[in-house]
Amino acid sequence: MADEKPQKKEKVEKTDKKKEEKKEFGADRRLKNIIRLGETNLDGNRKVQHAVMGISGISYSLSRAIADISGFGNKKLSELSEHDLNKLEDIINNMDKHKIPSWMFNRRKDPEKGGTFHLTTSQLDLTEKNDIDRLKKIRCYKGVRHSLGQPVRGQRTRSSFRSGSTVGVQRSKAKPGSGAGSKEDKGKK
Numbered sequence: 001m002a003d004e005k006p007q008k009k010e011k012v013e014k015t016d017k018k019k020e021e022k023k024e025f026g027a028d029r030r031l032k033n034i035i036r037l038g039e040t041n042l043d044g045n046r047k048v049q050h051a052v053m054g055i056s057g058i059s060y061s062l063s064r065a066i067a068d069i070s071g072f073g074n075k076k077l078s079e080l081s082e083h084d085l086n087k088l089e090d091i092i093n094n095m096d097k098h099k100i101p102s103w104m105f106n107r108r109k110d111p112e113k114g115g116t117f118h119l120t121t122s123q124l125d126l127t128e129k130n131d132i133d134r135l136k137k138i139r140c141y142k143g144v145r146h147s148l149g150q151p152v153r154g155q156r157t158r159s160s161f162r163s164g165s166t167v168g169v170q171r172s173k174a175k176p177g178s179g180a181g182s183k184e185d186k187g188k189k
Helices: 004-033 048-054 060-070 082-093 121-137 141-148 183-188
Strands: 034-037 040-043
Touching: 034 082, 040 048, 048 060, 048 082, 060 082, 121 141
Parallel strands: none
Antiparallel strands: 034 040
């Protein structure tokens, strides 16, 4: 029995060392393959076309157009040099200068600035919030629906969007003897 205890301790120590090695290796690997682009951390193991879709405001078709224009479509994001990453970020930030058609932009005919441009990441979130606040301020139908927390686009609300303290239909309790098969109802007919 004395021999078994030191063997168990050695096994436990070996497994602990292996776990620590895996943690260290995994942490280094993640740091190397995470690339900061457009205010977003992107996976460096993915191809440029798929990795760029991780930036909010960039859809599949737009990411494909960006990859085609940049010429990095088949390369992994981690294979790009610093100069290539700067070029890619410039394309994302200034799409109107890089032959991307304006129908792909997410902010066409802006009511405040009067132009057509594309918003990403925090710009997109902030603009959406400002638009909703403007609708609430002018008290139009969509603004009222937003402020009430109700659906804005005309959906039915009878069975959907029931959250919080909604009051449903309550049936009154039947009195004893006044059911459908009672003798009083039969006699009245």
